[in-house]
Amino acid sequence: MRLTTSGIARNFAGGIVGVVTKSDLLDHRREDRIRLLGPSTTVVGDSLIGYRCVLSEGKLDPAPTIPYIHRIRETDHLGDGDIVALEAKTGLVRSLYRPYERHHHLFATARCNSNCLMCSQPPKDHDDVVALTERNRELIRLINPHPNYLTITGGEPTLLGDNLFALMGQLRDEMAATEIHILTNGRTFAWPEYARRFAQVGHPNISLGVPLYSDFAASHDYVVQARGAFDQTVTGLHQAARNGIRVEIRVVLHKLTIPRLTKLAEYIYRNLTFAEHVALMGLEYIGYTPRNINELWIDPYDYQDQLEETVEYLAIRGMNVSIYNHQLCILRPKLWKYAKKSISDWKNLYFQECENCSAQESCGGFFQWATKKHSDHIHAL
């Protein structure tokens, strides 16, 4: 599913966030709306006044007096209720939120203090904090109806500093029933003051998803390419727990994490017993991964022993464990009950082999980028 498109932007500077409408609305309902025109619509006089912006595939002539983006490459993926961000400089139309999807994200920042070898969303070093925070505040205001789950991701969301607390406060006030999951490397929580302030926001429904790649400090530090990261993450997890902040541990499975995987499970059980969930996740062939593929790649078929041992280890100890991003035909049947359909709708696809598979309904399928690299053992069940 497409996330961005672009055209030629006029009559505004900076950015606009709004809700797409394909049909014309009465004046008093236009305030938050971005009007998407159909191919054969002609603009008459002042008929568009009141919308935040107008979008059109075709050239708008005469040009509206309000902000608009025309000659957009494609608009088929845009629908009523989608929340989009528009960029004046580039004419970019970016979909931020689609009400019908199961997974919703709020992109906090592209900055990161780690540089993981398999990062799916490689960090950028320019300062986007103020702009993105502004955009996200408006996005939160517009989301309707409120979803059950919302994930705040990045980059490293805690690099927003006080801006993250502001977003959390807004979520607490405006959609407290929505469960918020923040994907963070947890390092910032090592500062007791930070963890304390985070907890003080008092959001009733928030948890952290924190990656841990080894029980041995240097191995984790190497994977995240940051010396001292293990100490900070483990300390951060403890600070979080001490402040009543719920945590999930996430482990990406690849050639560097598999060898000590069961030992990592033991470490988690003894040191991070308070973790309410452990997610064991398949590698995504996107971002940095293709660059480091030789160092990272192991066919999931070849680590089933370690995966089974690890899952069993955690499960018999009463820990809540799941497997993400794995296809059922690769997993042993006894592991199926731990496999979750975890891939975002827009990233998700199935292969030709899957057409004849009896398990497709319950299978998570593939990331769209898996077409380039996947297990050699995919088959119909």
Next chain:
Amino acid sequence: MARTFFPFENLTPSPASFSLLPFRFTRLNGKELIVNEAGEFLIAPNGTVQQLADQRLDTGSELYRDLKAKQIVFDEASSPLLDQLATKIRSKFDQINGGTKLHIFVVTLRCEHSCHYCQVSRQTTSRGQYDMSTGTADRAIELMMESPSKEITLELQGGEPLLAFDTIQYIVPRAKEAAKANGKHLSIVVTSNLACVTDEILTYFRDEGVKASTSLDGPAFLHNKNRPRPGNNSYEKAIEGIERARAILGYQNVAALMTTTAASLGHVKEIIDEYVRREFHSVFLRPISPYGFAIKTKQSTGYEMDRFLDFYKEGLAHILEINRKGYRLSETYTKIVLTKILTPHGTGYVDLQSPAGEALNVLVYNYNGDVFASDESRMLAEMNDLTFRLGNVHRDSRRSIFLSEPALKMFQVACTQSLAGCSDCAFQAYCGADPVYHHATQGDMYGHRPTSGFCKRNMEVIRHLFSLIQENDPETMRILWSWIAGQTEKREPSLCA
């Protein structure tokens, strides 16, 4: 601008040397067992400890990584994470947080049984002399409520407490009222042989939420031998009582405990099978307490610890076999010790703690108002040994009880961390101190480990369980974990019924 990636050796070079964190060790079936301060262990190749001591261990090896991840060594490459180690140690000692939880009220010494191993009961049916007065009960409830613990368990004991049912009826509502007024969560257990139980009594317990714990020593021939009563029908009475109690209180609110006498040795399978036949899902293979009448009557009930350990091991193997066949049955002591070995948690089990659970985790209020450090302490008192009498409800406060000379003397020798023979023992993190036991058996609270039955039993039980862990049979481990995982430990109801 694309970022660069650093090679492993540049980012995290192996340290030139390492330092040791506190650990203890022993040999274990051709390997070395190394245990850190929080009870985490590593079964390492022979010679590992020597290499550690000599700084010869290769810091690039997998073994080194294991030792570092288990917080047995640390180096300058990363933080020793001492706060985290402290948190783990604190979790292990959680049971000493919050104060005394278990409070045993001896409502009467009278009993219609005359068990060989019983230390305290009196064969009299006349009321008065051996019953707890209402005034004593009132003061005991007050003292119980002075415990800082939010969770309070009140255990009604005897003698046979049902012979003083009116005393129970006096205590239960008052204890509940006091708990409510003090913001405490109160559980009540009655420890009874159930021989005299009636539907009326059981209905009262059901309505008041009182659970029952009883004695079942094995099949009829054994139970009746161990537990004589007029009519020689203790077994039949117990079974009938268990079934009635289950029908009225609910299955899960009736527990049974066994005591191993000399007559029990050789019959462990029959004892366990009796528990299965009665549809219990746990059995506690408990050695006889070497106190009071049990010491006096050693000829008829006592035995060497070696024989008990054979009994225990044979029993555990039989229990595991029963589980493999599909019936869920746990052995309570195994569960307690394994919880200490395999989990980050401690247990609330009073009789295997450091500091010793006596007084800190349990207090006994005798029928006459005397306060004792444990059930065993008051049994010694019945043999005219008042060493562990900490005070009397009518004269003392919680403060004066805990600062009494007997208490202070006991506390000095209550920590394995500072006892000769324990301080450097590899199993220290899993074991406990027992000043009362050592006073009773060796005439010295401090105790002499090489000749201590307590030490022998626990060393061998722990070693045996480590052998199972080392074998790592997946089916066995799954069974053992099913006993300990996911449950918050409760103190098993105490001794005699």
